[in-house]
Amino acid sequence: MGKPNREQRRAQKAARRRQRRAGRQMNAKESRDGLKGDLLPSPGPTWVDLGWQPPVRRLVPLETAGTLEQLAVRHGITGDDHVSVNGQWWTPEEFLALEWIPELCDDEVDRAREEVLIRYGGKIPADVALLDLSARSFIGVTTWNEYGIECTAEHVTALAQTSDLREALGILHRDGWITPMADGFLDAPGLFLQRVPPAPSHVRRWPTASHLHTRFRLNPLPADEIPTLDELIYASKFQFAVKGLYPVTGTTWTPEQIAHHPWLDACEGEPDPPMVEEFERILARYGDQIPVDQALLDLAAVAMPYIITGNFDVLEDEQLVKAFTQTDDLRQAFGILQRDGLLVPLANGLLLAPGLAKVIDET
Numbered sequence: 001m002g003k004p005n006r007e008q009r010r011a012q013k014a015a016r017r018r019q020r021r022a023g024r025q026m027n028a029k030e031s032r033d034g035l036k037g038d039l040l041p042s043p044g045p046t047w048v049d050l051g052w053q054p055p056v057r058r059l060v061p062l063e064t065a066g067t068l069e070q071l072a073v074r075h076g077i078t079g080d081d082h083v084s085v086n087g088q089w090w091t092p093e094e095f096l097a098l099e100w101i102p103e104l105c106d107d108e109v110d111r112a113r114e115e116v117l118i119r120y121g122g123k124i125p126a127d128v129a130l131l132d133l134s135a136r137s138f139i140g141v142t143t144w145n146e147y148g149i150e151c152t153a154e155h156v157t158a159l160a161q162t163s164d165l166r167e168a169l170g171i172l173h174r175d176g177w178i179t180p181m182a183d184g185f186l187d188a189p190g191l192f193l194q195r196v197p198p199a200p201s202h203v204r205r206w207p208t209a210s211h212l213h214t215r216f217r218l219n220p221l222p223a224d225e226i227p228t229l230d231e232l233i234y235a236s237k238f239q240f241a242v243k244g245l246y247p248v249t250g251t252t253w254t255p256e257q258i259a260h261h262p263w264l265d266a267c268e269g270e271p272d273p274p275m276v277e278e279f280e281r282i283l284a285r286y287g288d289q290i291p292v293d294q295a296l297l298d299l300a301a302v303a304m305p306y307i308i309t310g311n312f313d314v315l316e317d318e319q320l321v322k323a324f325t326q327t328d329d330l331r332q333a334f335g336i337l338q339r340d341g342l343l344v345p346l347a348n349g350l351l352l353a354p355g356l357a358k359v360i361d362e363t
Contacts, residue, residue: 059159065190085126100184130180135166144192215361218324244348248292296345301331311357
């Protein structure tokens, strides 16, 4: 019987992935709830007609990293062998007895085993050997919001800023972002897959570099590259809930309308005390007719919501906003950006900055 062709190998790998996925008893819906806001399904083929690039994803760190135990609970991962192997060693006999190696190494199981034995001899570092095997046949990294199969090698190499998968896995493992597990999986409780909205071809895309090892800054976009407000709103609807995606500049709300905003509505759970205090200051300042854009910017200074820049990046770092406006006060920074026409609040709290781009700081 001849060697399987490329299509057969691809089908075999997909079957093995499905088998391993079923063994984790994962709740698919819960695994996609890691990001705040409602992610909508990908749109149809009209993108091609409109000249938009398809949406992509990238790996980014969580602001507050989870633990391996929290990740296991979140994805419904069970099994006594789902434990970290950092700092552990295998004997050659223990290594050869691992049942998951044939699932991981396609049809080159014997060669993969032989290479590990030759490289490490009678004392095999479990975590490093697992990274070697994963680099040969990568089946993903389990992140906070996605099951492992959803994460591709390109996500890992882009985050580590190297084209070599083995080197990328080593960098992320060294820095504590990836943990090899005894059942052959790689866990990353401090990372999540962030969806990036599509962008027109004439607009610069977000930088394909690591948030771990790269500094960023805000830059003004050239006039001929600034997208329209409608273009930014259109792109945002593929990542955020459509409800409330409209500008509120020049409109007023009553205190009751402001009180039902998602940041303040008690139906969604108890709001943060600083948010309640800010709401009370807004009522005292504006009375019964509240300018919505000003009120949302005041609340945003407490909440620090998502900001969509003109190069279609999602900005969550308030330090970049403060540095650009040269102030240490976020409320004042938002006021400066709005005064200069660089910030547009939407009804749902999302902020748009068509004239600004998030770029790599090379200084």
